[in-house]
Amino acid sequence: MKKTLFLTIALCLCAVFGVRAQVVKNGTKWWDGKALYTATVDKEGDVVMNGITQADGNKKFCLSKADAAGLYYLTKDNPDAVMPVNGNMGSKVMLVREGSNTFLRILNRKREVTHQLELTTKTLAELRPLEDERNFAEGPEYNQDLKELVDGDYMAGGLADDGRGPEEIDGVATWTVNTAREFINALGSDRTIVLAEDAHINLSDILEIQKAFEGYADRRWGMQASDLVGSKSLIVSEPETDGQQLALVNMSNLKIKGTRNSSIEVNPRYAFCLRFVNCANCSVENLTIGHTVGGFCSGGVIGVEQSSVIVKDCDLYGCGTYGLDLRDTYGFQLINSTVHDCTYGIMQMNNCTLTSFERCDFFNNREYGLIEGWGNNGVKFDDCRFFANWGDSQLFFFDSVFSLINCKIYHPKQNLGTMDKSVNRGSKFIDNPLDTSITSRGVGPDQNK
Numbered sequence: 001m002k003k004t005l006f007l008t009i010a011l012c013l014c015a016v017f018g019v020r021a022q023v024v025k026n027g028t029k030w031w032d033g034k035a036l037y038t039a040t041v042d043k044e045g046d047v048v049m050n051g052i053t054q055a056d057g058n059k060k061f062c063l064s065k066a067d068a069a070g071l072y073y074l075t076k077d078n079p080d081a082v083m084p085v086n087g088n089m090g091s092k093v094m095l096v097r098e099g100s101n102t103f104l105r106i107l108n109r110k111r112e113v114t115h116q117l118e119l120t121t122k123t124l125a126e127l128r129p130l131e132d133e134r135n136f137a138e139g140p141e142y143n144q145d146l147k148e149l150v151d152g153d154y155m156a157g158g159l160a161d162d163g164r165g166p167e168e169i170d171g172v173a174t175w176t177v178n179t180a181r182e183f184i185n186a187l188g189s190d191r192t193i194v195l196a197e198d199a200h201i202n203l204s205d206i207l208e209i210q211k212a213f214e215g216y217a218d219r220r221w222g223m224q225a226s227d228l229v230g231s232k233s234l235i236v237s238e239p240e241t242d243g244q245q246l247a248l249v250n251m252s253n254l255k256i257k258g259t260r261n262s263s264i265e266v267n268p269r270y271a272f273c274l275r276f277v278n279c280a281n282c283s284v285e286n287l288t289i290g291h292t293v294g295g296f297c298s299g300g301v302i303g304v305e306q307s308s309v310i311v312k313d314c315d316l317y318g319c320g321t322y323g324l325d326l327r328d329t330y331g332f333q334l335i336n337s338t339v340h341d342c343t344y345g346i347m348q349m350n351n352c353t354l355t356s357f358e359r360c361d362f363f364n365n366r367e368y369g370l371i372e373g374w375g376n377n378g379v380k381f382d383d384c385r386f387f388a389n390w391g392d393s394q395l396f397f398f399d400s401v402f403s404l405i406n407c408k409i410y411h412p413k414q415n416l417g418t419m420d421k422s423v424n425r426g427s428k429f430i431d432n433p434l435d436t437s438i439t440s441r442g443v444g445p446d447q448n449k
Helices: 002-020 144-150 180-186
Strands: 029-031 035-041 047-053 059-065 071-075 092-098 101-107 113-120 167-169 172-177 191-195 200-202 219-221 234-240 243-249 254-257 263-266 274-277 282-285 288-291 300-305 309-312 315-317 322-327 333-335 338-340 345-350 353-358 361-363 371-374 377-382 385-387 396-398 402-405 408-410 422-425 428-430
Touching: 172 180, 180 191, 180 200, 243 263, 288 300, 300 309, 300 315, 315 322, 322 338
Parallel strands: 172 191, 191 254, 200 263, 219 234, 243 274, 254 282, 263 288, 274 300, 282 309, 288 315, 300 322, 309 333, 315 338, 322 345, 333 353, 338 361, 345 371, 353 377, 361 385, 371 396, 377 402, 385 408, 402 422, 408 428
Antiparallel strands: 029 035, 029 113, 035 047, 047 059, 059 071, 071 092, 092 101, 101 113, 167 172, 234 243
């Protein structure tokens, strides 16, 4: 009898502590690679997560406790609040233990993890940003050598600086920035902005927070950039389907430049990372630029409208639709750069004049028309490679003449597209997009400058 009673009590205690182990406890700290959150739990078991970041701007989201142990639902404290994590109102959040680690995982309807926080005892000063996991749709099966090339680490490099602020280099005002706030503050015409070494700037840290963004004469919140074309340089936090995107309007002689291992990213899947509208003589150099999560339907990495822009030594990845969206541009150039892991295609061009792509690699993109253009004049691809893109997608779709000069095109010949519109000079066509002869050639950000 005593043994039975003891066993019953032991089992009850295990059950009680097992349930307790699967709830978020008051005062615990959770790290998602960007922000450190502290949990405040009320008597009903609902949780408010208050976060601080190494950049400026506090963050907050809420968890509504479900009946099942370890299950919550994602919510926020008021309808207008910005959701700082990758999830929607009502998304399931699971408390999961794996060995000695405990995680909060936000799931989408397909039960895929869209955001993860880890239980920690460290302070914000002790934590370093985690490497982002790029979660894109599955592409073709690669041979091992090509997989290493496609999955290679394309991080930016360039001029080193001590990050202490504006100075003058070669007569040009130069700002060195480390955070999203510093980057936004430095934007303007007739200047160079240098991202400090190891600076990984998520623009959503500022673009999504109205109070942090507005209040300056040259900024506009929640407006369409195309409606602001004029003479005054403006910085716009432009609304998109699932967040805000940065639009630079009426800028001239602006250079954005990366240094060793620096990058720019955004959270919204349907937003451009950088968008230029009515800008002249602007450039982006030596940077890795992309999205934390790939999406569909809208958005891209770089958008250019009625502007002249040069993109050089960059790695553009994982956009909502296309790596490049060019509209009514003049003299756009993409030089020594990569475009990869884009979910609709490589680029779209509309009514563009004198557009050139020199020594660029385009790979692992999907899944409709990959390179599309309408009403363009003077499109040229010189020493470019196209490989590991989805073979059942048309590679080229143009309604006007374009040039291929000394390019290597690894794509099924029946799906090359409108080749009757192309002028070919010394280019080679290989039927297999996963040809084993493809090797890295150092295109993209330069780590050694």
